[in-house]
Amino acid sequence: STTKLSKKLEINREQRALMKAIVDAYNRHQIPEDVAKKLLQDQYSPEENFLLLTEMATSQVQVLVEFTKNIPGFLSLDREDQIALLKGSAVEAMFLRSAQVFSRKMPTEHTDVLEERVRKSGIPDEFMTPMFNFYKSIGELHMVQEEQAILTAITILTPDRPYVKDPQAVERLQETMLDVLRKLCVLQHPQEQQYFARLLGRLTELRTLSHYHSEMLASWRMNDHKFTPLLCEIWDVQ
Numbered sequence: 698s699t700t701k702l703s704k705k706l707e708i709n710r711e712q713r714a715l716m717k718a719i720v721d722a723y724n725r726h727q728i729p730e731d732v733a734k735k736l737l738q739d740q741y742s743p744e745e746n747f748l749l750l751t752e753m754a755t756s757q758v759q760v761l762v763e764f765t766k767n768i769p770g771f772l773s774l775d776r777e778d779q780i781a782l783l784k785g786s787a788v789e790a791m792f793l794r795s796a797q798v799f800s801r802k803m804p805t806e807h808t809d810v811l812e813e814r815v816r817k818s819g820i821p822d823e824f825m826t827p828m829f830n831f832y833k834s835i836g837e838l839h840m841v842q843e844e845q846a847i848l849t850a851i852t853i854l855t856p857d858r859p860y861v862k863d864p865q866a867v868e869r870l871q872e873t874m875l876d877v878l879r880k881l882c883v884l885q886h887p888q889e890q891q892y893f894a895r896l897l898g899r900l901t902e903l904r905t906l907s908h909y910h911s912e913m914l915a916s917w918r919m920n921d922h923k924f925t926p927l928l929c930e931i932w933d934v935q
């Protein structure tokens with residue numbers, strides 16, 4: 698009957714509460730103003746750009762940890778699994794974040810300067826192309842904020858990360874998020890039948906990007922670039 702069908706589709710009360718918790722956390726945790734301001738001031742040499750991006754990456758990891766702690770259910774997971782999920786998803790969450798920043802409808806002065814610095818920070822071209830292709834493919838989706846926040850939570854709650862001891866517990870949390878995202882996509886993009894599938898397809902593209910990322914780190918290291926202790930810890934680099 699239609700009532701059952703519409704019941705199936707509508708976002709119920711607890712899903713709305715879950716969504717609100719995640720979107721609030723997503724909006725609450727941003728890069729500190731002083732770090733973002735440096736983008737406009739400092740020099741433009743590749744070394745300066747790398748240093749600024751390193752500072753932003755370090756700040757982004759802290760933002761990511763705070764956001765993740767606010768995902769309902771995350772803190773009830775096994776402690777070591779919490780660490781394994783953060784380490785396993787940090788790169789993907791960062792690329793998703795940068796894609797959302799670069800694909801904003803109203804690019805701010807920051808966005809243009811940030812792109813400029815990314816393009817001139819010693820990242821080899823063979824990684825630059827897939828990275829900016831990903832940014833473009835995310836931009837074409839015109840995700841709303843709720844979708845961005847929930848997609849980030851889904852990326853973090855990926856059960857098959859290395860060293861996760863209880864993947865079923867992670868899968869249960871991820872499935873709850875996927876269910877909310879699916880309903881949200883139908884509501885926000887009624888004309889596009891496969892919008893939800895296209896969103897999930899981006900997560901696959903994200904995984905290939907994270908392979909490029911370890912090469913990017915290696916090539917920076919080769920040119921004697923230094924990372925911060927937090928980045929070394931989250932990405933297992935010396």
Ligand SMILES: C[C@]12CC[C@H]3[C@@H](CC=C4C=C(C(=O)O)CC[C@@]43C)[C@@H]1CC[C@@H]2C(=O)c1ccc(O)cc1
Nearest residue numbers: 728747750751753754757791792794795798815924
């Ligand atoms: C991921 C990244 C560091 C973090 C940047 C991102 C580009 C845009 C961003 C926007 C942010 C915002 O507006 O909130 C937060 C920081 C991020 C997410 C960079 C692109 C390449 C760089 C990188 O991989 C990198 C890795 C290690 C380093 O030491 C330096 C750079």
